[in-house]
Amino acid sequence: MAAVNEERIQATEQLRRDLEVLTATVEHPNGLCMVTASPKGEIRALHLHPALLQQGAQAVGEVVTETVRLATNAAVQTSFNKMALALGDGIAIDVESIAGDSPFRSTWNPVVPPKPAAGDAPPERRPRTPIVDDPDEDAFFENPFGRR
Amino acid sequence: MDDDVERAARKVRDVEQAVAQHVERSGPVTGRASSPDGAVTVIATPGGPPQQITVSAAALRMGPHGLAAEIMRVAEKAQRAASSRLHQTLERVVDPRELTELGFTREQDEDEFGWRR
DSSP: OHHHHHHHHHHHHHHHHHHHHOOEEEEOTTSSEEEEEOTTOOEEEEEEOHHHHTTOHHHHHHHHHHHHHHHHHHHHHHHHHHHHHHHOHHHHHHHHHHHOOOHHHHSSSOSOOOOOOTTOOOOSSOOOOOOOSSOOHHHHHHOTTSOO | OHHHHHHHHHHHHHHHHHHHHHHHHHOOOOEEEEOTTSSEEEEEOTTSOOSEEEEOGGGGGGHHHHHHHHHHHHHHHHHHHHHHHHHHHHTTTSOHHHHHHTTOOOOSOOOTTOOOO
16 A cells, blocks of 8 residues: 555655646648647647738737647647546546546537538539648548559 | 545535635636737736637737747746736635645736846
8 A cells, every 4th residue: 555655655746846847739720820828728838820910910919829828728638638548547536626627528629621612512523632742641541542 | 545635625615616716706717918019919827728818900010930939938927927916816715825836926017018037
């Protein structure tokens, strides 16, 4: 029992150190803003695409605010995942019962996708992905028969 | 172990209730900071992401790098102000040492336009 407790104390201590430096990086769905944030909502890095500035001051404010929120949620979710890994799902569920749901549960798909125009039926088939010269992983999975 | 969690949960609920009643009277706790020229204004929450980031039209001339750096600077200052306000609001219902340990430090410099750092 003592050994189990000792292990648990060590795991908690390690977890505390991990969580202190934990951040998450998220790109806004429009691809014009990237934020690295801590679970406490601190902005550790912020990258603005020049095209975002061309959309005007209001757009910059809104997109940055939203991206920081998404990055913070991602960091909180990562914390929950790390906690569940280190201390077990039971403790993670206990913490959720005290601190509230993890972002994965409470804000799943937080960005509202753009609404398709009225009467705009979805296409029957997705257009074929063009073959890329220098395929990265994503391109490979989208097009497994491409040259490689 | 379950008893500990149960006890902790009960304590959290009690404090939560005291805090909720207090915040109900004082309104939501936020911190606000602006650039000296008003280029960037951030309304921050304690321990969470900024509630609102506003950028002036003139700020766009700073370019993407300059503007990003300014937003980060002002956001940090706003969050410090929010933490400090939370500390001040809650120190009557929660042990101030615990608030500081949680990262909600009380600052002497509460002046929004004091650029001493």
